[in-house]
Structures are given as C-alpha cells and as structure tokens.
Amino acid sequence: MSIRRAARHGAHALAIGTAAVFAAACGGTTPSSPPTSAAAPAGTSVTATMTDYHIALSQTSFTPGKYTFNAVNSGKTPHALEINGPGVVNQRTPGTLQPGQSATLTVTLGTGSYELWCPIDGHKGLGMDLTVTTGGGPAPSSPSGY
Ligand SMILES: [Cu+2]
Incomplete structure (x- = not known):
C-alpha cells in the first residue's frame, strides 16, 4: 500500500541525510491521538x-x-x-x-x-x-x- 511510496521517499531522503529519513518516517504517522471523550458513542x-x-x-x-x-x-x-x-x-x-x-x-x-x-x-x-x-x-x- 503506502510502503512503496514510503520506500521511495526514504531512498530520496537517504541522499540528503539520515535526519530527513527520520522526518519522513515521523510525518507518516497519524496526526495526533483524538480525545477519547469526543468520539460519538457507538x-x-x-x-x-x-x-x-x-x-x-x-x-x-x-x-x-x-x-x-x-x-x-x-x-x-x-x-x-x-x-x-x-x-x-x-x-x-x-x-x-x-x-x-x-x-x-x-x-x-x-x-x-x-x-x-x-x-x-x-x-x-x-x-x-x-x-x-x-x-x-x-x-x-x-x-x-x-
Ligand atoms: Cu468500586
């Protein structure tokens, strides 16, 4: 799924530096954990x-x-x-x-x-x-x- 895209990103970032790889990896995670109380009751x-x-x-x-x-x-x-x-x-x-x-x-x-x-x-x-x-x-x- 998104692995191919991430790999390409990583390869590109590798040319720049390890820090960029780290940044790219972190950017791929979910934005922020939603507050549990705000979720609509199921x-x-x-x-x-x-x-x-x-x-x-x-x-x-x-x-x-x-x-x-x-x-x-x-x-x-x-x-x-x-x-x-x-x-x-x-x-x-x-x-x-x-x-x-x-x-x-x-x-x-x-x-x-x-x-x-x-x-x-x-x-x-x-x-x-x-x-x-x-x-x-x-x-x-x-x-x-x-
Ligand atoms: Cu009790």
Missing part, C-alpha cells in the same frame, strides 16, 4: 451509575449487539467498570474513575450472560456486581444476592 448507550457500593444500569433488558456503557462514578470512592462474558473478555474502563468522573466502554454483546462489576479493591464483594443476560430469556435472579 451502539446503544447505557448509563452505569456507580455508587458506594452499587451499580445501577439505565436499562436492564439487553439483546445481542453493540453497547456503549457510560460509567459514571457518583460515589465517594474511586470506581471502575469491568465486563466479562461471551466475546467480551474482561473489558474495563481505563484507569480508575475518581468521584465525579466518568468513562465509556464499548463492547459487543453476543448471546449469554455478562457480568459487570467494579474491579477496584473489594468493591465486587461489597455489592458492585451484577449480571445481564441477552437473548430475551427470563433474567436469572442476581447470583450475589444483596
């Missing part, structure tokens, strides 16, 4: 409100498809959101969300059960753990009780 937007210590979803009925979870930390301690299930292997919001912060996590849900929890400290055991099921079958009762 798929169905679901708000996951995280408090101490509970996760509340803006919707509880799911079908297979693409979802963008907007994890909002409405608590007083740091939280994060992690999802695991068929085709989604431990996807989580980057870093840790401080109180008041939020982050999005886009995943494509297939058919089955998906667990959503907070991976920070022992929050999962404190109640920040829930399961959603796609496919329209009857939702099982929460395995973690309350």
Whole structure:
C-alpha cells in the first residue's frame, strides 16, 4: 500500500541525510491521538451509575449487539467498570474513575450472560456486581444476592 511510496521517499531522503529519513518516517504517522471523550458513542448507550457500593444500569433488558456503557462514578470512592462474558473478555474502563468522573466502554454483546462489576479493591464483594443476560430469556435472579 503506502510502503512503496514510503520506500521511495526514504531512498530520496537517504541522499540528503539520515535526519530527513527520520522526518519522513515521523510525518507518516497519524496526526495526533483524538480525545477519547469526543468520539460519538457507538451502539446503544447505557448509563452505569456507580455508587458506594452499587451499580445501577439505565436499562436492564439487553439483546445481542453493540453497547456503549457510560460509567459514571457518583460515589465517594474511586470506581471502575469491568465486563466479562461471551466475546467480551474482561473489558474495563481505563484507569480508575475518581468521584465525579466518568468513562465509556464499548463492547459487543453476543448471546449469554455478562457480568459487570467494579474491579477496584473489594468493591465486587461489597455489592458492585451484577449480571445481564441477552437473548430475551427470563433474567436469572442476581447470583450475589444483596
Ligand atoms: Cu468500586
């Protein structure tokens, strides 16, 4: 693809000097990393409100498809959101969300059960753990009780 063009550029630059080759190589990279928060949400937007210590979803009925979870930390301690299930292997919001912060996590849900929890400290055991099921079958009762 662009390798041939780059090679020709490189050969030309080689006659000028190594610095020019470097400049040409750097110029070929993507301009700048776009801000993650500015990207338009893909798929169905679901708000996951995280408090101490509970996760509340803006919707509880799911079908297979693409979802963008907007994890909002409405608590007083740091939280994060992690999802695991068929085709989604431990996807989580980057870093840790401080109180008041939020982050999005886009995943494509297939058919089955998906667990959503907070991976920070022992929050999962404190109640920040829930399961959603796609496919329209009857939702099982929460395995973690309350
Ligand atoms: Cu937490």
